[in-house]
Amino acid sequence: MSDRDIQNFPYGADITERMLQERIVAIFRGYTGELANRAAEALVAGGIRFMEVTMNTEQATAIISHWRERFAGRAYIGAGTVIDLASAREALECGAQFLISPNLDEEVIAYAAERGIDVWPGVLTPTEIVRAWKAGAKAVKLFPLGTLGPEYIREIRGPLDHIPIIATGGVDLHTISTYGTAGASAFGLGSKLLPKEYMNSGNDEALTANAIQFVEAVRKLDPVRR
Numbered sequence: 001m002s003d004r005d006i007q008n009f010p011y012g013a014d015i016t017e018r019m020l021q022e023r024i025v026a027i028f029r030g031y032t033g034e035l036a037n038r039a040a041e042a043l044v045a046g047g048i049r050f051m052e053v054t055m056n057t058e059q060a061t062a063i064i065s066h067w068r069e070r071f072a073g074r075a076y077i078g079a080g081t082v083i084d085l086a087s088a089r090e091a092l093e094c095g096a097q098f099l100i101s102p103n104l105d106e107e108v109i110a111y112a113a114e115r116g117i118d119v120w121p122g123v124l125t126p127t128e129i130v131r132a133w134k135a136g137a138k139a140v141k142l143f144p145l146g147t148l149g150p151e152y153i154r155e156i157r158g159p160l161d162h163i164p165i166i167a168t169g170g171v172d173l174h175t176i177s178t179y180g181t182a183g184a185s186a187f188g189l190g191s192k193l194l195p196k197e198y199m200n201s202g203n204d205e206a207l208t209a210n211a212i213q214f215v216e217a218v219r220k221l222d223p224v225r226r
Contacts, residue, residue, distance in 0.1 A: 015076060015098055016118045016138040020164055020185055022049045023218040025100070026211075027080060027168075027190035028063075029054040031199065036063060037070070039194055042204040044075050046211025048193070052080040052100050055087045061094035068095040082119070085111055092117060100188070102143055104128050106135040120166055129160055139164035141188060146170035150182035157183035164224065173213055180221035189214065 019025065026048050028036060040051060051071075053063050060079065067077040078098035079091035088108045091099055092115060099112050102122040109119045113136045122143040123129045132140045142153065146169035153165060167179045168188035176187060193214060198206045 016120075016164070018076070019050055019098070019120075020139070020224045023186040023221070023224070024048055024193075024214055025050040025052050025078075025166065025186065025188045026193050027052050027054065027188055028057065028194070029080070029190060030057055031194070032058050032063065035199065035202075037066075038202070038204055039199060039207055040067060040071070040075075042207035043193060043211045044071060046208040047215035048075065048211050050076050050078070050098075052078050052098075052188070054081040055079055055083075055091060056081050061090055064091070064096050065094045068097070082108060084108065088112060088119075100141055102141075104132050104135075106131070109135045109137055122168075126156065126160060129156065129163055129165075133163050139166055139185065141166045141168050142184075143168045143188075150175070150179045150184070153179060153184055154182040173217060176214070176217050177221065180218070185224045187218070 026043050028051060031039060053060050064077055064079060071077060076097045078100060079096035080100040082088050082091055082099045082101045083103055084105060085107055088099060088111050099117060099119040101108060104121045104123050109121060112119045118138055120139045120141050121132045121137050123132050123140045129140050140163060142165050145167055153167060164185035166186045166188050167184035171179050171187050171189060172192045193211060
């Protein structure tokens with residue numbers, strides 16, 4: 001990978017806009033210590049610029065705080081599984097740069113917005129998507145998506161094509177172009193970016209190579225609709 005993405009990684013830029021350029025958010029759930037650190041380094045080396053540490057991961061706040069310093073200027077670090085105000089406060093206190101939820105909680109969106117932090121809440125139905133948008137979310141996480149597939153996104157995007165959708169669940173290297181064509185603006189990726197066989201064997205080179213494939217795949221997609 002070239003240094004372009006690292007050198008042109010401006011702080012103070014609209015973080016949602018940046019996410020919609022990069023289009024991949026890596027989801028770290030349950031990984032801690034040096035295993036998590038090495039995996040994160042491997043993904044950043046492969047071009048991943050957004051990493052989410054779920055709040056139900058042991059020592060999540062310590063990881064977020066450490067990664068904010070470790071990856072400063074190289075990646076944005078946010079908190080996932082932010083389900084209520086308590087977890088939102090905890091996440092922001094440790095330095096999370098964005099929040100992602102599996103659910104829609106308008107109080108969390110408002111609390112973060114007051115502090116200049118974007119929230120990408122979990123939604124499923126058209127009603128939830130519009131509620132999130134009206135509450136101030138600049139993008140939404142369509143979840144769970146694995147059992148619904150890309151056709152659901154295509155149908156949702158018909159009347160709601162102005163709201164960016166982060167597809168989470170069911171996306172891999174074979175389906176990512178299909179989801180992108182259907183209208184997904186970005187992708188939340190966990191086990192597909194962090195395969196257990198690579199994690200368990202400490203195969204950092206394979207993690208990086210896998211990340212590169214995903215980064216190249218999203219760069220081939222048509223630009224995000226606005």
